Amino acid sequence: MNYLRRIGVQLSLWFIGAMGALLTPLSAQALTVTIDGRAVQLTNVAPCPSGYNLCRFIPPGTYGKFTVGDVNVTSNKARILIGDNSTAGSLDLMKLTGIKFTPVGVTAGTTTTTTATIVVTHTYNAGGGNPAGDYAWGYGMAGYLDPPSNENIVGDQLKQTGQGNFAGKIAALGLGLDTGKFATPTTLNLNGSVTKSRAATVVMPACNTGSNRCAPTITQTFTLTMTGADTLVLSDSAIACGGTCRQADAVIPIPPLLYQLMLKLDPQAPNDINQLPKWLADMGEKYLKNKQQKELLAQLIKALNKWLAASVPGTCAQVQTAIDEIIEDDVEAHEAYIATLAALGELFAPAEPGGSTITIRKETSEATSDSFQFTLIGPSASADETIDMEGQTSRVIVIPVEPGNYSLTEIPRAGWDLTNVTCSGGQINLSLNLALGDNVDCTFTNSLASASNAVLHIEKELSTSCGGSCAPVTFGFQIVGPPNSTPSVTTDGFGRGITSVPVPAGTYSVIEDTHSSFGLQNSFCSVDGGAPVPTMDVVIPSGASVTCIFVNEPL
DSSP states (O other): OOOOOOBSBOOOOOOTTOOOSOOOOOOGGGEEEEETTEEOOOOSBOOOOTTOOEEEEOOOEEETTEEEEESBTTTBOOEEEEEOOOSTTOOEEEEEESEEEEESSOOTTOOOEEEEEEEEEEEOOGGGSBOSSEEEEEEEEEEEEEOOTTOOOTTOEEEEEEEEEETTEEEEOSSOEEOOOOOSOOSBGGGGBOOEEEEEEEEETTOOBTTTBBOOEEEEEEEEEEESSOEEEEEEEEEEEEEEEBOTTOOOOOOHHHHHHHHHHOTTOOSOGGGHHHHHHHHHHHTTTOHHHHHHHHHHHHHHHHHHHHHOOOBHHHHHHHHHHHHHHHHHHHHHHHHHHHHTTSSBOOOOTTOEEEEEEEEEEEEEOOEEEEEEEETTEEEEEEEEOTTEEEEEEEEEEOSEEEEEEEOOOTTEEEEEEEETTOOSSEEEEEOTTOEEEEEEEEEEOOTTEEEEEEEEEESOOOTTOOOOOEEEEEEESSSOBOOEEEOOTTSEEEEEEEEESEEEEEEEOOOSSEEEEEEEEEETTOSOBOSSSEEEOTTOEEEEEEEEEEO
16 A cells, blocks of 8 residues: 655655565564474474564474475475564464375275364564554465375365464454365366465454554464375465454544644644545645755655554555465465476376276377367366377377266367277267276277368257266257258267268258257357358358257257
8 A cells, every 4th residue: 555656755655565674583482383282393493584583394203193294305394484573564474384294004095084183373472562453364275185096085174273362352263264075086186286265354353452552372273184195285385364454444643743743734734544645645746846845744754654664554455455465475386386296297196096087099090280179078077178199190198087977079170070989889979987997998080081072060969957967869860962861869968969971062951850859949050160050051162061059958
């Protein structure tokens, strides 16, 4: 929050988000950490980054039912960081980072449940505490669950809650964070992300203690539940952040000595901080060319800066935004870390025993650099997958998936005819039902379309949604053109189906037969991905790829 702009002299007032001047290192006596009731001896000094003034390593070792270790012994060691800041422009910070929690004595592949409670307590009292006002608090955590190759993350959970003791007044620090128990197995470790945040809220109004300053004792409790031998990696941090704030309409008078200086410049000067920005701007414009008055204004601004920085918090909206921005910085740092791991191939596990996969193989009659797209719809996938041939005749992709029903279709590609599909005995319209551990291999074979032929694709969609459990329905069609034909399309468990018919160039009409249970809701054709046209009298050029879509609804 900038109260002033540059108006003849350099004007600047305190603004939310600044971490204040140089922080004095603190004694560790006010900081305690326990894991399952065992006190952690924070004896090693860790370097403090900007904004923190009490930083300690957490020695690796066994604490209760978990082994605590470093994410990286050289660059990301287990540590706790405290920012105990008492100026109005700063925030209270509490951060766990660089920590790995691994269950002790649990065999990989079992369903043993292991729990731990980590409690961090610190009394924020540097400089006597924060300025008087309301107290806001927010949460964030950034990490991931890393299961062994023969496990998944089902049953894992991380919760973070907080409590503040404000001179005997106990208050919950907002709603906290909870991943909930993961219920879906996956072979992608990233799907075990515990990256979450909770926007800051006011948790204690009128936090005025200790010579009218807010100096709370904050307790953060982390509850960890792990099923099997999974590891929790707090790659960046579990962070909590708070600070005092004032209501936007709160009337805060100017200190008497400063107000007397204001009256020398203007006998009608307002005695309220809320009116201060406009008044200073007006005075700056008024005395822009008056050397004596401009010097007095500069002295006043310097004194106001000192008072504001020490005693006047920003509005609650401003402080909460500053808290949220600090938490968001941690989340973004974690996302960058995850991206690096993914690029190095260290986070995404290959197909694992107990997981499920769908392998898509693309075979072409000639080497090509074309790309082929496939639509995969199911519990853990609803997107287009692409295979780039890169000058080859055969390419493969493997997609880890959760168990369930899947629909897999190839999107028509201009210049190519889909001539064969084999997939566990499936057909071109693949409806796959994968159990845990199933690995389905599908091969799509394409031949280069002849110059005289085009391909007419008929797609069928049902307007009903049944999540992979739709009963198959067969629809008949008539293609009226230079050659006539009567293809049919059978829908899959998602109410979708497709058939492809090679046709010579010409003008065609595609007509759906009347169905006893479904009425035609909408239909159109598209030539080589162009604008929709009616399904009657469609002009199909040589080598074109034409898709006609028919949408039906139950009668």
